[in-house]
Structure formats: C-alpha cells, structure tokens
Amino acid sequence: MKKRLxxxxxxxLLGAASLLLVAGxxxxxxxxxxxxxxxxxxxxxDASTTPEATSPVSPSGSSSRPGSSSLSGAPSSSxxxxxxxxAPASASPTRPAWPRVTxxxxxxxxxxxxxxxxxxxxxxxxxxxxxxxxxxxxxxxxIAVLTGSIPGNELxxxxxxQPGGWYAATDVQPCPVGGLRADGSLNGITGGSxxxxxxxxxxxxxxxxxxxxxxxxxxxxxxxxxPQAWYLPVSRVLFLDYTGHPETGRVLGSVRFPG
Numbered sequence: 001m002k003k004r005l006x007x008x009x010x011x012x013l014l015g016a017a018s019l020l021l022v023a024g025x026x027x028x029x030x031x032x033x034x035x036x037x038x039x040x041x042x043x044x045x046d047a048s049t050t051p052e053a054t055s056p057v058s059p060s061g062s063s064s065r066p067g068s069s070s071l072s073g074a075p076s077s078s079x080x081x082x083x084x085x086x087a088p089a090s091a092s093p094t095r096p097a098w099p100r101v102t103x104x105x106x107x108x109x110x111x112x113x114x115x116x117x118x119x120x121x122x123x124x125x126x127x128x129x130x131x132x133x134x135x136x137x138x139x140x141x142x143i144a145v146l147t148g149s150i151p152g153n154e155l156x157x158x159x160x161x162q163p164g165g166w167y168a169a170t171d172v173q174p175c176p177v178g179g180l181r182a183d184g185s186l187n188g189i190t191g192g193s194x195x196x197x198x199x200x201x202x203x204x205x206x207x208x209x210x211x212x213x214x215x216x217x218x219x220x221x222x223x224x225x226x227p228q229a230w231y232l233p234v235s236r237v238l239f240l241d242y243t244g245h246p247e248t249g250r251v252l253g254s255v256r257f258p259g
Contacts, residue, residue, distance in 0.1 A: 051160070051202055051211040052234040098254070101126075104147035104237045106206075109254035111247040114142065122148035126251065135176035135225070137242035138168065143251060144240040153194060158231065158238060160211035164194035166227035166240060167217075175219035176243050185220075192217030192227075205230050205239070206255035 098109035101116045103124050110116065110126065118124045119139075127142030128134065134141040151168040152158030158165055167173075172188040181187045192215055203212035210230035218224050230239040230252060241248045 052208045052232050054207055054209075098250075100254070103145055104235070105258045106235065106237060107256045108206075108251055111251065114247070116145075122146060122150075135243040137176050137227070138173070140240075140242065142241075142245060143248055144238075144242070146238045146240070147236055150236070150238050160231050160233070161197055161200050161213055163196040164192070164215065165197070165213060166215055166229055166242065167193040169193075175221060175223055176225055177219075177223055178221060181221060187219055187221045187223075189217055190220050203230060203252075205232060205252045206257060208232065208257065210239075 098111060100107050101110050103116060103118070104122075108126075111128075113128055113130070114126055115129050116124050116126050124145045125140035125142055126145060127140060131141040138144070146158075150158040152162050153164035153167055154170045155168055156162075158168075167189075172186065172190075173193075175187040175189055178187050195215060195217075197213040197215050199212075199214040201212050202209040204210070210232050212228070212230055214226055214228045216224065216226055225243045227240065227242045228244075228248075232238070235257065239252060
C-alpha cells in the first residue's frame with residue numbers, strides 16, 4: 001500500500017535529486033552492470049550470464065568475489081575431489097615473472113620447469129617437462145588448452161555446463177594414476193564421464209570471465225579427482241585442469257587477449 005508524501009517533503013526530495021545530478025556518477029563497470037545501469041547477474045556470479053565480459057580483479061589478484069583455494073593434485077588412491085581453483089593475477093612486485101608462451105592467439109605464463117606440448121593446430125598441453133609418475137588424463141599431465149571445434153562429452157561439441165563435458169572419449173579411459181589394477185585388469189575411469197557438473201559459474205581468466213564447470217570422477221581403484229574447465233566462447237578457447245595443480249590459478253590469471 002503506497003503512502004502519500006506530506007507537503008513539505010517534496011521540496012526536500014527535489015533538492016536532494018538536484019544535488020545528485022550536479023555531483024554526477026562515475027563510469028559504470030561493464031562487467032557488473034547491465035545496459036540500463038542496473039546490477040546484472042554477472043556481478044552476482046550467475047552462471048547464466050554471458051561469459052567473457054571484462055572481469056574486475058582486485059590488487060591482490062583475486063576476483064571481486066571471494067575465491068577458493070588452489071588444487072593440490074597429489075595422487076592418492078583415496079583422494080577426495082579437490083577444491084576449485086581461483087585465478088590470481090600473474091604479476092606481482094614480490095615474485096619473479098614466469099616466461100610467456102602463445103597459443104590460440106592468447107599468451108600466458110609458463111611455470112618454471114613446464115613446457116607447452118602441442119598436439120596439432122587445435123590442441124596443446126601445458127605440463128611439467130619431467131612428468132614421469134604424474135597423473136595424466138588424455139595424455140596431459142598439466143593444463144590442456146583446446147581451441148577451434150572443441151570436443152566435449154563423448155566427442156560431441158563442447159558446451160558450458162555440459163554433463164561429462166571434460167570426457168572427450170567414447171571408450172573407457174585409463175585412470176590418471178595406475179593404468180592397471182593388482183589383478184592385471186584395467187584401472188579405468190568408471191564414474192563421472194557423463195555426470196553433470198557439481199559446480200558452475202563465472203570465473204576470471206585474465207581480465208575476462210569464463211564459463212567455469214567442475215565435475216567429479218572416480219576410477220575402478222577408488223581414486224577420485226575433479227576435472228575443471230574454463231571456457232571462453234568468444235575466443236573459442238577451453239582450459240582444462242583434470243587433476244588439479246597449484247600453478248593453474250596463476251596461469252589463468254596471466255592470460256592476455258589479442259588487441
């Protein structure tokens with residue numbers, strides 16, 4: 001039920017409005033407001049918001065929302081799904097810069113002791129040079145970078161929030177750790193290859209926002225891991241961290257876009 005304004009209140013309101021017009025408002029952040037200046041769902045991290053808008057980053061390097069801790073990625077037969085990765089900024093006066101590499105028209109930092117292994121025109125893996133014994137999924141022991149026609153679940157086109165979007169295969173793949181069980185049978189990936197994400201939203205990649213998804217997966221041996229994906233639909237680039245690496249956040253934060 002609307003209340004009527006008493007006489008004498010209207011002049012006060014008009015005077016306050018005049019002061020606001022004189023003072024003016026600062027420029028609005030494209031990532032946090034809609035076309036009419038109203039807060040958009042991107043500011044609240046709504047997964048339905050179109051990704052790859054500019055993502056504000058705080059001086060400490062984390063996004064404007066509270067971030068999550070980095071992944072450890074240490075293999076274990078009873079490993080629990082790792083927490084999601086936040087993406088800190090790459091440069092800091094207190095730490096040395098990492099060398100940069102370019103792929104899919106994007107440049108990003110390479111952790112010390114890592115290298116970019118290319119597999120054709122549309123795929124690459126940023127991974128340690130010495131990777132014997134490290135968990136591997138689809139032959140990648142680090143961060144997969146895909147572009148062009150990106151395969152998703154069972155080789156269908158990749159989409160954000162896709163069930164099993166990380167599983168680009170039509171057969172049973174070996175577990176990231178230990179391809180064979182004690183009895184000689186295949187220690188394959190038995191769960192999570194077609195399950196929906198357990199977490200979705202928008203996460204920063206460089207100065208933009210990516211469609212983020214995290215799944216859980218299991219092997220016949222009981223080993224569990226949490227594949228994570230950052231998808232940039234405008235740039236048509238997908239970053240995949242299958243098993244979790246503490247370097248992933250800094251790599252994503254260091255991404256620079258063309259232009």
